[in-house]
Amino acid sequence: VSDASHELRTPLTSIHGFIEILMRGAAEKPEQKEKALQSMYAESARANKLIEDLLFLAKIDRVPSFEMKKGALGDVILEMEAQLKLLARNRKLEFFVDQKIEAVFDKDKMKQVILNLFYNAVQHTDEDTGVITVSLQKDGGIMLMIADNGTGIAPEHVPHLFDRFYRAETSRSRQSGGAGLGLAITKTIIDSHNGTIEVKSEQGKGSVFIIRLPG
Template identity: 40%
Template sequence: MLTTSRGISLVLAVAISALTVAFLLLMDDATPSLLLVAGAISFSVSYILMQVTLEFLIFKEISNIYSVLEKIQKKDYSSIPDKSDRLSISPLKKINKTINLYAQSKNKEIETLQKNAAFRREFIADISHELKTPIFAAQGYIHTLLDGAVEDKSVRLKFLKRAAKSLNALDKLVQDLLTLNQMESGVIKFHFESFDLKEVIHEVIEELEHKAAKRDMIIRFFYDKDKSYHTIADKDKIFRVCQNLISNAIKYNNDGGEVEVFLKMLKNNIMVEVKDNGKGISPDDLKRIFERFYRVEKSRSREKGGTGLGLAIVKHILEGHKSKISVSSTLGKGSVFSFELPLDKDKKKVA
């Protein structure tokens, strides 16, 4: 009985009532009626106050604390309330809130670990498949040659070229993986310098024009010829960013389509936009295109080449420049990739 709020309230109320009556007995003019009324009032008031105080300010909070602790013990973090901001004057409120915050942090930590575990499983499956494809292709060509086809010169040359192509794809995949890993671990350092972004984009377009011409595509470059687009960045890495974005715009565009590159001068930055009029990307795929090995059209993408790491590398390069890659896309109309770099104000002048 003494372990409940009612039992404790009853005992304390009786004690307070007895003390009140005992105090009144010391008075000469105390009558039995006065003693009875005073005892009853002191008992009632004391009981109600004690009951409310113990039940709502102490026992209820202790019950909540035990409930949360039981869930933590059972590792059931999902049913723990996200917030503990109810109005209360209980001295145990702070303890309850602290335990709730701890449980919420553990729940988030577990969710993160589960996501990382799922990502690792998916990554291992992806990299195994990506490595297997060129290895098995090169292996097949070489074993065919060893089985006797090497004697036929025309077959020998054709198979050796195909095996070399597969090994080159394997080498590119390994190099991209190493590059991405070094960027994430901070091994690769950025060498910032001032250069004209317009010239870098011209170099990229000249390099990729033959690739576009094979599919009857046109690359258009729009910028203000009277302006200088100097920025401070790592020139080689920004070249790679532009190369990847324009190459993808060609790769995933329709035959006879157009790729448009825009240079826009903003107040303190320079914006680069790469636009195509291809099939576009669905909203679900947009959320994942910067993940390693993620491809919107997996079968077609492998036919077109590439390692599936290009956009992941672009993302890390721009993060190293305190910038980010943005993308918008409409199915059936195409996609627009854009990023910004800081304007070199010392060279902000008319060309």
């Protein structure tokens, strides 16, 4: 609760400040008004995303509700290709997906996992030289991997990456609107699928998130 309060206080304080500026006359100056409104919109979106993530975690903690069905996980990943390319922008995107692989999973929740990990890769790779790889292979069970050639993660941060509200790079996360819940949500979803998730990373060379699901 303390962490959540701290994270919510920042955007709400910012919104309150901009409202004060508008009330003091900035609303009459088009340039200042536009800047204030854009900032308020961004901060309110950040607060809304945090509230949605908190509600999602609270719901899963209390009564996990998953629609588990057998299906082709590879098809789900390839369905997302256009969306992932849009997020990647100029980054190179590679797919190594075995479409024959079937698993028992919640389609919407697994899409959320892939988006969370992919967005994390985008945030830590250069827009022009970045390479992000999505692979799905059989390895005893089922192995889903999302790898990048980005900044990597310092060894001391790796054990805490899936902790709620943990951020390895506070300033960068704040600028991008992150509250340290994306990876925690990802792990919660994978745990509910009786799977595991781990990360291997080397600073300056990149990271790979490895998910293993029952095959």
